[in-house]
Amino acid sequence: MVEEHRARRRARTRQMTDRSLRWVRIAAALLGITYVASVVALALGATGPLAVLAGSGKLLFLAGVAVLLASRAVVRTADRAAWLCFAGAVASYLAGSLLHEVLYADRAAVPRPSWADLGWMGLYPLAYAGLFLLLRARIRRLTSSMWLDGVVSGLTAAAVGSALALGALLRAADGPAGAVVTAAAYPVADLLLLVLIGGALTVIGRGAGGVWWWVAGGMVLFVVTDTVYAFQVVHETFVPGGVLDVGWGLAFACFGLAACQRPRAGGTSRLEGLGALAVPVVCALTALLLLFAGYLDDDDDPLAGFLALVAVLAALARTALTFRDVRALADSRRQARTDDLTGLPNRRHVFEALAAADVELARGGSTAVLVIDLDRFKEINDSLGHDVGDALLRQVAPRLVAQLRDGDLLARLGGDEFVVLTAGLDETAALALAERLCAALQRPFRLSGMALSVDASIGIALGPQHSRSAEELLQMADLAMYCAKAGRRGAAVYDEARDGSGRHRIEAVEQLRAAIGGGQLVLHHQPKLTLATGRVEGVEALVRWQHPTRGLLCPDAFIELAESAGLMSALTRAVVDLALAQRRAWADAGRELTVAVNVSPSDLVDERFPDEVAELLAHHGVPAPALTLEVTESLLMEDRERAVRVLARLRASGIGVAIDDYGTGYSSLAYLAALPVTELKLDRTFVGALTGSPRSAAIVTSTLQLAHALDLTLVAEGAEDQGTVDALAALGCDVVQGYHLSRPLPADRLTEWMADRETAADLVG
Incomplete structure (x- = not known):
C-alpha cells in the first residue's frame, strides 16, 4: 500500500512537471519567433514600428530567455541553483546589451573596456557555476579518472579552438592596456567554457540527456559565434544584423530549449576497463596532430601548442591510471579465486x-x-x-x-x-x-x-x-x-550400487525442502473419541507428502530424512500452520475440536518455538486450549532442562502437552511429576493386548489410575476392535484412538465421517 501511494505521488509529480514544461516550451517557441522577426527586420533595414522591433526585439528575446530559465528553476527544484545561475548569466548578457543600446548605439567607436563589456563578461562566471552545479546533480563523487577525463577532453577542445581562431585573436589584441585586457578576456573566457563543456560531457558519459546536449550545443555555438565576431572585429569586417546575430540568437535559443527538456533519471553510463581509454586516446591523438601541425607551420600558435602538450600529458596520466585500475581489478579477481592459506585455487x-x-x-x-x-x-x-x-x-x-x-x-x-x-x-x-x-x-x-x-x-x-x-x-x-x-x-x-543412495538422498532433501515451502504437504486427521460423552471432540493431525512423482508418502518415508537434514523444525511449523488453518475452518462451520500435532526434538530445545506457535494461533484466531502438542519420552530425555522450560512456556499460554507412546521409553515417575503435561497417550502395545493379556490389563489399569491421580487425561492408542473400546470404557479411560474408529482421513472425508456418525447416533437415540 505504501509503495502504491508513493508510485501515485511520483506519477502526479511527473504530470505536474510535464504540464509546467509544456508552458515553458510554448513560451520558448514565442520567444524564438520574436527573435527571428527582429533579426529579419534589422537585416531589411526596417522603419517605423518594424524598426522598433529590430532595435528592441533582441533585448525582449534575451529577457524572455532569462525568464524562461528562471521558470525552469521554479518547476525543477532539484536543479534550482543551476538554472538560477543560467538565468543570471543570460540576464547579465541582457544588461550588457541594454547598456550598449543605450550608451553606445549612436557612437562610431565603442570604448574598450565599456560598461557593456561588464555585463557581457558577467555571463561567463555564472555560466561556469551553472555548469558545475548541473554536473554535481549528476555526479555525486568525482574520481581521479573522471577528473583526468575532463581535463584531457577540455584541454583538447581548448587547443583545437585556439588553433582555429582564439590564439590568433589573443595575438592580434593591440592598443591601450585596458583594450588589450578586454580583447584577451573574451577568448580566454571562451576557452575556459570549452574546457568545462568538454570535460563535463566526458565525465557524464553516454546518455547525458537532452538538457546537457542543448546546454552544451548552445555554449559551443556561443563560443563559435563569439570567436567569429572577434575575428571580424579585428579585421574590420563585422556588419551588424548579419549571420552572427542569428548565431547568438540560436545559442540562447538552445539554452531556452534546454529548459524545456525533461530531466534524465539515473546516473552516468561511462566506459569501464580498457574501454575507458577511448576518450584519452582520441584526445591525445588530436593533440599530437595539433603539435605536429604546429611543427610544420612556421606561424604556429604557441597557446594551441601549449594546451595540446598539456592535453597529451594528461592523457598519458589517464592511461597510466587506467592500467593501474585494470591491474588492480585483475589482482582482485585473482585473490577472489585463490585460497589465502595455501595459495591454491579456491x-x-x-x-x-x-x-x-x-x-x-x-x-x-x-x-x-x-x-x-x-x-x-x-x-x-x-x-x-x-x-x-x-x-x-x-x-x-x-x-x-x-x-x-x-x-x-x-x-x-x-x-x-x-x-x-x-x-x-x-x-x-x-x-x-x-x-x-x-x-x-x-x-x-x-x-x-x-x-x-x-x-x-x-x-x-x-x-x-x-x-x-x-x-x-x-x-x-x-x-x-x-x-x-x-x-x-x-x-x-x-559405485552407483554402493553410493547412489547417498546421491539420491541429497536430491530427496532438496525435494523435501521445496515441498515444505511449496504447498506439497497435506494433513490426514485421525479422530479421538471421548468415552464419557461418546462424541469425537478431538483429532490428531498427521502429515503426508503429496510427492509430484511418487504419490502420497506417509511420515515413515521422510521424517528421518527431515531430522537428519535439519528440516524438522520447518516441517513442524508447516504442520502446525496447516492444522490450525483446518481447525479454524471447522470452527467456522460450527464444529469445535481440539487438534493434536507431533513435535520434533529440535522444537523442544528452541526457545523461540513457543512464540512462533503463539503467532500462528493469533494468525488463525484459534484459542490456545484447542491445540495439543505431542512429545515422546525419549525426546524429553535429550535435553531435559531446556525441554522443560519450553514446555512450561507452552503450558503457560494454555496449549495442551501430551506425552506420546507412554510406557515404551524412559518412563520415570520423577520426571512425570515435574513435567508440565496435560495428557498421557498410552502406547498401542499395551492397548492392543488389553483383552488377551492380564499383564497388559494390569499396566493399562495402573497407568490410568496414575494419570487420574496426577489430574492428567489418558488417551489409549491402538483400539482396533469394539471389545477393546468396551474394556477401556469399563476401566474409566478418557479418550480412545485407533483404526476401529477410523483410519486417518483427509479433512473433507473426516467431516463426512463425523456427520454420518452423529446422524447414526441420533437415530439410535
Missing part, C-alpha cells in the same frame, strides 16, 4: 573449472574428479594446535602439485579437503594417480621439530562414465571419498 575457482569441464564433456571429452580428505586432521588440530594444522596444509599443497601434470587443477575446497580436476584418465589411471597422491602425503612432514605422516582418503568420479555433469561428478567423488574413509581403503571409485 572453491569459486573450482566451480568455474567445473563449468569449463561441462563444455569438454559435451564435446565428447573425459574428466576425472578426485576429492582428497586428510585422515585424522581434526586430531592434529586438537592436539598440536591450529597453527600446526595450517602449517601442514601449506606443506600438503606442493606435495600434491608435484604429482600432477601440467594442465591438471589442484584446489582447496575448504578445511582439509582438496580436489583434483584432470582430463584423459580412465579408471586405472585415476586410481594410480590417487595412490601416488596418498604415497606423497605419507612421507613425513617436518612440523614444530617433529616428523608427522598423514594418510588421506580419496574419492574418484569419472565423466562421462558416471555423469556428463562436472558438478555432479564432484558430488559423486565426495560420496566415494566417504566410502574410502569408512573402509580405510585409501582410494575408491564411485
Whole structure:
C-alpha cells in the first residue's frame, strides 16, 4: 500500500512537471519567433514600428530567455541553483546589451573596456557555476579518472579552438592596456567554457540527456559565434544584423530549449576497463596532430601548442591510471579465486573449472574428479594446535602439485579437503594417480621439530562414465571419498550400487525442502473419541507428502530424512500452520475440536518455538486450549532442562502437552511429576493386548489410575476392535484412538465421517 501511494505521488509529480514544461516550451517557441522577426527586420533595414522591433526585439528575446530559465528553476527544484545561475548569466548578457543600446548605439567607436563589456563578461562566471552545479546533480563523487577525463577532453577542445581562431585573436589584441585586457578576456573566457563543456560531457558519459546536449550545443555555438565576431572585429569586417546575430540568437535559443527538456533519471553510463581509454586516446591523438601541425607551420600558435602538450600529458596520466585500475581489478579477481592459506585455487575457482569441464564433456571429452580428505586432521588440530594444522596444509599443497601434470587443477575446497580436476584418465589411471597422491602425503612432514605422516582418503568420479555433469561428478567423488574413509581403503571409485543412495538422498532433501515451502504437504486427521460423552471432540493431525512423482508418502518415508537434514523444525511449523488453518475452518462451520500435532526434538530445545506457535494461533484466531502438542519420552530425555522450560512456556499460554507412546521409553515417575503435561497417550502395545493379556490389563489399569491421580487425561492408542473400546470404557479411560474408529482421513472425508456418525447416533437415540 505504501509503495502504491508513493508510485501515485511520483506519477502526479511527473504530470505536474510535464504540464509546467509544456508552458515553458510554448513560451520558448514565442520567444524564438520574436527573435527571428527582429533579426529579419534589422537585416531589411526596417522603419517605423518594424524598426522598433529590430532595435528592441533582441533585448525582449534575451529577457524572455532569462525568464524562461528562471521558470525552469521554479518547476525543477532539484536543479534550482543551476538554472538560477543560467538565468543570471543570460540576464547579465541582457544588461550588457541594454547598456550598449543605450550608451553606445549612436557612437562610431565603442570604448574598450565599456560598461557593456561588464555585463557581457558577467555571463561567463555564472555560466561556469551553472555548469558545475548541473554536473554535481549528476555526479555525486568525482574520481581521479573522471577528473583526468575532463581535463584531457577540455584541454583538447581548448587547443583545437585556439588553433582555429582564439590564439590568433589573443595575438592580434593591440592598443591601450585596458583594450588589450578586454580583447584577451573574451577568448580566454571562451576557452575556459570549452574546457568545462568538454570535460563535463566526458565525465557524464553516454546518455547525458537532452538538457546537457542543448546546454552544451548552445555554449559551443556561443563560443563559435563569439570567436567569429572577434575575428571580424579585428579585421574590420563585422556588419551588424548579419549571420552572427542569428548565431547568438540560436545559442540562447538552445539554452531556452534546454529548459524545456525533461530531466534524465539515473546516473552516468561511462566506459569501464580498457574501454575507458577511448576518450584519452582520441584526445591525445588530436593533440599530437595539433603539435605536429604546429611543427610544420612556421606561424604556429604557441597557446594551441601549449594546451595540446598539456592535453597529451594528461592523457598519458589517464592511461597510466587506467592500467593501474585494470591491474588492480585483475589482482582482485585473482585473490577472489585463490585460497589465502595455501595459495591454491579456491572453491569459486573450482566451480568455474567445473563449468569449463561441462563444455569438454559435451564435446565428447573425459574428466576425472578426485576429492582428497586428510585422515585424522581434526586430531592434529586438537592436539598440536591450529597453527600446526595450517602449517601442514601449506606443506600438503606442493606435495600434491608435484604429482600432477601440467594442465591438471589442484584446489582447496575448504578445511582439509582438496580436489583434483584432470582430463584423459580412465579408471586405472585415476586410481594410480590417487595412490601416488596418498604415497606423497605419507612421507613425513617436518612440523614444530617433529616428523608427522598423514594418510588421506580419496574419492574418484569419472565423466562421462558416471555423469556428463562436472558438478555432479564432484558430488559423486565426495560420496566415494566417504566410502574410502569408512573402509580405510585409501582410494575408491564411485559405485552407483554402493553410493547412489547417498546421491539420491541429497536430491530427496532438496525435494523435501521445496515441498515444505511449496504447498506439497497435506494433513490426514485421525479422530479421538471421548468415552464419557461418546462424541469425537478431538483429532490428531498427521502429515503426508503429496510427492509430484511418487504419490502420497506417509511420515515413515521422510521424517528421518527431515531430522537428519535439519528440516524438522520447518516441517513442524508447516504442520502446525496447516492444522490450525483446518481447525479454524471447522470452527467456522460450527464444529469445535481440539487438534493434536507431533513435535520434533529440535522444537523442544528452541526457545523461540513457543512464540512462533503463539503467532500462528493469533494468525488463525484459534484459542490456545484447542491445540495439543505431542512429545515422546525419549525426546524429553535429550535435553531435559531446556525441554522443560519450553514446555512450561507452552503450558503457560494454555496449549495442551501430551506425552506420546507412554510406557515404551524412559518412563520415570520423577520426571512425570515435574513435567508440565496435560495428557498421557498410552502406547498401542499395551492397548492392543488389553483383552488377551492380564499383564497388559494390569499396566493399562495402573497407568490410568496414575494419570487420574496426577489430574492428567489418558488417551489409549491402538483400539482396533469394539471389545477393546468396551474394556477401556469399563476401566474409566478418557479418550480412545485407533483404526476401529477410523483410519486417518483427509479433512473433507473426516467431516463426512463425523456427520454420518452423529446422524447414526441420533437415530439410535
